Amino acid sequence: MGKRLKKILITGCGGPAGVNFVKSLRIVPEQFFIVGTDTNQYYLQLPDVDKGYLVPGNTDPDYIDKLNEIIDKNECEFLHPQPDTEVRTISENREKLDVLTFLPDKETIRLCQNKFDSVKIWNKKGIPAPKSILINSEKDLDSAGSELGLPFWLRATEGAGGRGSTLVKNVEQGKAWIKYWRLRGMEWVFVAHEYLPGKNIAFQSIWKNGELITSQARERLEYIYPYLAPSGITGTPSVAVTVHRDDVNKIATDCVLAIDSNATGVFSVDLKEDPKGIPCPTEINAGRFFTTNFFYPKAGLNIPYYYVKLGYKEEIPKLQKYNALPEGLYWIRHMDAGPILLRKEEFKGV
Secondary structure (H helix, E strand, C coil), rough: CCCCEEEEECCCCCCCCHHHHHHHHHHHCCEEEEEEECEEEEEHHHCCEEEEEECCCCCCCCHHHHHHHHHHCCCCEEEEECCCCHHHHHHHHHCCCEEEECCCHHHHHHHHHHHHHHHHHHHCCCCCCCCEEEEECCHHHHHHHHHCCCCEEEEEECCCCCCCEEECCCCCHHHHHHHHHCCCCCCCCCEEEECCCCCEEEEEEEECEEEEEEEEEEEEEEEECCHHHCCCCCCEEEEEEEEECHHHCCCCHHHHHHCCCCCEEEEEEEEEECCCCCCEEEEEEEEECCCCCCHHHHHHHHHHHHHHHCCCCCCCCCCCCCCCCCCCEECCCCCCCEEEEEEEHHHHCC
């Protein structure tokens, strides 16, 4: 008798991260029956799923019932939520879903999705992290200018893709920035961080019961359409390269364990170097993968696949905890043009 086909559900499957997650599962010898949901009928056509369903947004009161209906209809056994907002809703309602997940604890996701609360914990633990001030009034912006110096970084405490972020070069600019978003009806809470001018590092990792299973760091070199965002950061890189750095590995590990000593699931850590080159964690995307999550599987480290197997409580091979891929692997992508995996010596025109 053949091996039973695993049936899994992926939410937000039509976004780049969801499409890449599906790609990661399609390149392994094991076959999956993949069901995908999305709130956009057009993007739902992009991923290679066996069944696709248009669903309401996660704030809709029928959202969880709709997921259960899809789970029951397709006999899904495992659920991976990809968008940040859906991670939070599914995390809070996991007991209502008749399906396996491999998510961090509820409180862990709450903390990681608040960029001020998580930085406060790191500061208390002595982990190098940006000094931060919660912005509740214009006086707080004045304080940020005095205490953090100029320029400083201003962004929303919650949300992905660099939401509400900009580099503030004078306090009046910061005040105008928040006023702009208020006039658009966005009641986001903002936080000011000291400006970190150095390299932008991403640390992808999976954990089980407080043990790091495997990880790999990469440096983001360029972003897709940076000129479309005031901050120059659009949340997803067009060029990234694998790096081996003991300082990144240690600090990223420490900042995960500071949030959750029993860490389980996927933890995607963003770090930025301070003026001395020390990598400082700025946020953890807990429970979901970075947008470019197909990079590592294509290079030989299929973290999404191992994540699913752990979610099914299956054994996986012994993996290297740090630096699991060679350094110097470039992932180059652009709209309708990629991606490609190269070493520097393979570049054209060099």
